[in-house]
Each structure stands twice: as structure tokens, then as C-alpha cells.
Amino acid sequence: MVALPSSAPGPATGSAALRVEAVSKSYGFTRALIDVSFSVGPGEIVGLLGPNGAGKSTAMKAVLGLVRPEAGRIAVFGQDVQSDPVAIRRQIGYVPETPSLYEFLTGAEYLDFVADMYDLPAETRRQRIPPFLAGLELAGHENSLISSYSQGMRQKIALIAGLLHHPRLLVLDEPLNGLDPRAARVVKDVVRDRATREGAGVLFSTHVLEIAQAMCDRIVILDHGSVLASGTVAALRERAGLAGSGLEEVFLALTGTGDLGDVVAALAR
């Protein structure tokens, strides 16, 4: 494992890191979330899976209070996200699906900007930022404008920004997008480390089911805005009646897209 900054408080105890209860959200006539409920415990990594447009990103934005559900309740460590959004966000680290970074800043300036947002003292940022840059092979690029970064470099900056303040809840929307294998491995290790050593809850969205299977303690599958299934991979296998199968087969079976023979045949023509 690559050595990256880590504090060592024990796993948090008490209320769930995240509790989503019967949440619904619509955009015009489109129902993005319908009565969605799930939870993430302290130190637990929960994978949020689903086809494109299933509502994963909306659910994650709702957790941060970026979108307001019409019904239901979302609580982070027992506190409603709408009650004090500033205090809630201080406890969350968020990596959006498509990071919209300020391209006219350098990577170092952006990370300093983020550190200012979380009131991190200068000493702390000097301790934490350089090892992150080195671990993700960004050292030497930090004084270049973000506009000149590749997609993977932007993703790395967004990941550092999300992890920098050691949040108690990590909300990661496709965090491994565009990363090279080494960086992806580093990120997976750091996330696992944050969960096990610091007790951070992790809500993790990905389309790469092998990663979800390897990393996540539990899986929540969303489809058309509703929770289709949730539980451990073993429990999902059992529910799909596919003992011994991988998560990919289970996912395709549960989302009703298991028989792809006709599609493949059509594309092969």
C-alpha cells in the first residue's frame, strides 16, 4: 500500500454515517428517485450501482443537500442534511461524477482553496497535500494550470480535494474514472484505509462491477429511481438465484438485462 496521510482515530460508533429514508425527487415529469431508502454504517463501504439514469448521482447530490427531496429524510450521523447544511458538508468528502474544477487555478492553488473552505491550518495542509501529490504522481504538475491537465489528473485533484479534510462520510461518484491502474489502486487502498482505520462511512458509485465486488461491504442497486435490491454480494446472489456467479451476472439478472444475446447478435452484423 502507498503511504498516504492518515490520522488514526478509532472507528466512530453510534448512529449510522448516512441514513436515507423514503426519499423521492422529481425533475419536471421525470421521477429521479422514488421512495429510496438505504444506510451506510461507520467504517462501511456501500456500493451504489445501477444502469445509466438510475438515479445514483441524484441520490448522492441529495446526500450533500445539493438537491432537495420532495419527500423523505436524509441524515448524516443522525443530523438532517437540511437542518444545517454547512455543518453537514464539513463532515462529507465528495467527488462528483464529472469534476468541475476551476481551470484557471493551478492544482496547488485549487487544493489551497479547498483547504481554506474546510479551515485547514497551514501546517496540516503542508503535511497532507505533498504526500497525496506524490502518491498520485501529480508532484511536479501542481503549479500548472488545471486547464492543461488530462482527465485522469483532474480526477486525481478532485479525489485529493475530497479526501483532504479527512471526512467522516465519503460520497464518491465514479471516483476511479480516468485513473491509471496504479492511481486506481492507490485510491482504493486509501478509501479502504479511511473506512477501516478512521471509521469513515463510504458511499461509492461505480459501473465497474469487479471493483464494487472487491471493495464494497454491501451493495444497493438502483433502477429507474427505485431500490431494486440491497445487501451483501452473497445475499444478492441468493436473491438472483445465481449462487457462485459474479456480481456482473447478478446485476444483469436483477436489472432485467441478463439476456443480451439478441443485442450482441445485432451489433455483430
Place this chain on the structure above:
Amino acid sequence: MELRKVRRLASVLIASQLRSGRSTSDPTSWLGRPAILAVADVGLFLVAFGALTAAIHGSTTSTAVWRSVVVGLLPLAPLAAVGVVLIAGTSFELMSSAKFASSDAANWMPILPREYVAASVTAIAFTYSPAIALVLGGIAPLAFAAGLGGAYVVAAVLSALALFEGALLVEMVRALSNRASSIGSGRRGTATVVLRAVLLIVVIVLLDLALNPLILIQFVNSLTGLPAIVGLVPLFWSSSALTSALGGHVLDAVAFVGAQVAFVALLAVVAGDLRKRYWVPVPVEVRLSEHRYAEGHPWLAGLGLSSSESAIVGKDLRGFVRRREMLPLLVIPIVLVVLLAVEGSGFGRFGLLIWVGWVAGFFGLLLAATSVGQERRGLQILFSFPVSARSVFRAKAAGALIPVLVGVVAMAVGVGLFFRFSVVDLVTGLVLALVAAVVLVLWGLVFASRYSDFQDRPRPQFVRPGPMIAATFSGIVILSAIVVPGAYAIAAPSAASVDFGLAATGIALAAGTIAFFLARSGFDRLFRELPF
């Protein structure tokens, strides 16, 4: 070169231009289709033609008079064509995001760089052709009434050529624009960023001043008197050809036309070569000085801003000097000050005070109104941070006020010294300008918080068009209500001065208070839920 590909790509580029600035992007709307330009060309030509034909029929003016008018107007047509394309096209390219200036969207397809150039030039020329159709439609009845139909046809052909001439120059700017930083001798660091900004400002100021219609008319009037100089400037060869032809110097006219055609051909070759060179643009890597991680900005904290508020202000100030789409906001006050230096001596003290207050307020309005829209999709980042709506409101107000106040103090002191104001006039004038700036910044924030546009467009508009027009007009009304009585109170001390001063103060207080509460509630509402 495959013309089929050129035509298809040109139609896509035209559609992209037509749809780039619109709030709604209904692809089926006829307003977003290239054919609308042909309809506009024909429609505007006929409207101008009909209006001028009716005017001529109702007039008793002699043919000789029409002839003298046409002799003055015809050489303007090609100049207007190249001017319109250069000003509008170049401004568009300088304001647009860098990623929209490259050929990335097409360079992986089986298309040659010269085919791309042909398509791009065709698209640019057609995009701005309605303006020239209007001009030619207006001149046509006059030319035929004056018996100068032949010269008119030549002018029309040369105007079309001028459209393509301007389009080729714009295409060259487009190809070069991704390499703007490397033009600065490959220098790295802050100096390169500043150099790039200065270069772009100079280009805009020079274009806007040099292609000012009044200056153009003056120049065309002097064409006959300055043949030697005009003969050296290719952009004026079409006009010189027409002036020569109308003056009976046929050989000179033919020579100018030949030179103009050759110049356009040369431009086409150069444009093709440039596009080929930057066909696959290399991202420009600007390295700034080493960064030492530290908290916020002490001088901003000294103003009472929190760590996160200071960070937002610092970020906005950096963006102000580094983002190419912010350049127009820098250029507008510079152009206004340049005009003041040129024309200011005739203003008088009252006029100068109004001008200073007006520039301060207008600059503040523009900066504040665009301050939230500048975030574009990055607003999502602000939303995810532990920062309240009120904090963002304070930061945006400070971020707009700081450059405005620095500029206002510099401008007021400069104007005061240049036009020899007394110390009392200077101080009171400065106070007036500062008050105008503060009120208009708050007024701008009202619109920024409620009507910002966060779409990632080739032509950034920051605030939705309708509200931006409303902000400008209402801002001008408020500015006038503050600045005119304030300037009068300062410039013409009398018994009534106190009344005017009080009126200006009262209006500023009322407008400022209303704007403050409207803007604050607007930010509260904006930060309830991500608007996209």
C-alpha cells in the same frame, strides 16, 4: 478537396454558431438551422431595398446628388463587410472558451485541414452575411437611381470577397488562439499570463477603435487624399478599387482588384498552413511560481472576511486576470477611459464627474452581475463545500467591489490630476464614484443571484440575455439618478447644491438598501438547491 465534406462541415459549424448563445437548444427550431441565414440575407436585403426605393420615389432629389451620395457610400460596402466580420468574429473568438476554438471535434475524421479551413471560413462569412445584405440592399436603389448599377455590382462582388477576407483572418485567430501563451516567446509563469491578457486587450481595443464607423467614414473620405498610404493596406484595396473606378481610373481599379484577390488567396494559403500546424493542438502548459500552502489571504481577512470567503474572493480575482472570457469585462472600462482621455477636454467639470461616476457604476454592475454565472458548472463545487449562502453573497460582493474600487480610485485620481481638479472636487468626486460603484455592485448581485446562466457555451453569457438587458437599463437609471444630481452638487456649488447632494445620497441609500436585501434573499434562494 471534397466540396461535399466542406459543405456538410460548414453547415454544422453554422448551426453551432447559431445555437451557441441561445438559452434553449431545441434542435428542431428553424432559428437554429443554417437556412435561416439565407432567409435573413434575402429578407434584410429586400427590407432595405424596399425602404430606400420608397424614400427615393418620394424624394425630389436630383440624380447628381444621389450620384455623390453613392460615390461616398459604395467604397464603404467592402470595408463594412470586412469590419463586421473582424470585429464580431474576433471578439467572439477572444471571448469564447479555448476548447471551442480548436479543431478537436473534427480532426480525427477523414477531413483535411484545408477542407476544415474552407468550411470554417464559409461558416464565419455566412454567419455575418445578413449585416452586409442589409447594407447592399440599402445602397442598391440609390446606385441604380444614380446610374451606377455597374459599380454597384462590382461593389457587391468585392463585399462578398471582403466577407471571406475577414473570415480568413478570424479563422487564423481561431487557429492561433490555443497557442496564445506560446506567442510570448515561450515564457512561463505569471508574466506569460499577464502578457497574454495585455495582448488580447490591445487587440480588442485597437479593433474597436480602428473599426469605429465614424473613424471609417472619416478614413474613406480621405481615401482620395492618401492614395500612397492606402495602397499599402490590403484591407482597403477593395475600397480603393471602387474609389478609383468611380473616379474614372480604370487601370488603377483593376490593379487594386487584382491585388485584393491575390491577397485573399494568400490569406487562404496561410490560414490553411496555420490550421495544419495546430491541427492537433497541444495543451498550453503555463507553470506559475512555486506554491507554499498557507491559509487564505491575510489582507482579505483584514477586511473582515472569513477564511472561506477570502478563498472565494482570491479565486475570483485570479479568474478575473486569467480567464479569457473575462477579458471583455476588463476591456470595457479601459475603452471608456481611453475615450475619456481622447474626448474628455470638451466635457467640462460636470460632464467629467458624471463620466467618472458612470464608468465606476457600470464597471461594478457588470462585474457583480456576471460574478455568479462565472462559476458555470463549478457552482456545484461551491455547493458541496461547508459555506453558507450569506458567505457566498459577501464573497461575491467583495470580489466585485475590490477591483472596482481600485480602478475607481486610480481613475478618479488620474482624471482629477489630468484635468486639474481641486482637492475638494477630487475627494467629493471620488466619494460619488465609490457610492455609485457600491450601489451598482449590489444591484448587479440582485441579477447575478436570480438570473445567472450556468451553461457551458462557446459564447459565455453569464446572465440570461433578457435579465442582462433589464439589469443594464435599470442600472443606468439608478446610476443617472445618483450621479447626475451628485455631480451637479459638486460641480456647481450654490444654494441648491445641498438639495441635490441630499437627493443623490437619499437615492443611493434607498437603492442600495433595496438591492442589498434583494441580492441577499436571491443568494439564499439560489443556495437552496443546485440550479442544474
